[in-house]
Amino acid sequence: MGKNKLMTGMVVGALIGGLMTLTDRSTRTYTKRKIQDVTDKTKDVIQNPSDVIESAKIKFNQYNDAVQNGADNAINALEQVESTLDRLSNKSKK
Numbered sequence: 001m002g003k004n005k006l007m008t009g010m011v012v013g014a015l016i017g018g019l020m021t022l023t024d025r026s027t028r029t030y031t032k033r034k035i036q037d038v039t040d041k042t043k044d045v046i047q048n049p050s051d052v053i054e055s056a057k058i059k060f061n062q063y064n065d066a067v068q069n070g071a072d073n074a075i076n077a078l079e080q081v082e083s084t085l086d087r088l089s090n091k092s093k094k
Helices: 002-021 026-049 048-094
Strands: none
Touching: 026 048
């Protein structure tokens, strides 16, 4: 029972707080603009789902390439450190 009251209180508080912030004109304008942006993007996704999927694939491939490049750079750095340590240990043995 207490959990339900907590959740209800949080939702009601969030709604009241959100409505109170809309008393400011610039906040209303900003909110209206953001809602319009979301509406436009949603319409675009509905009308052109293949474009959205293609864009997601491109972004994923770019991210994948960046991760692979970072991993290659890390491996290269570790190999250089290992090579330097080997040279130093060989010099100290002589």
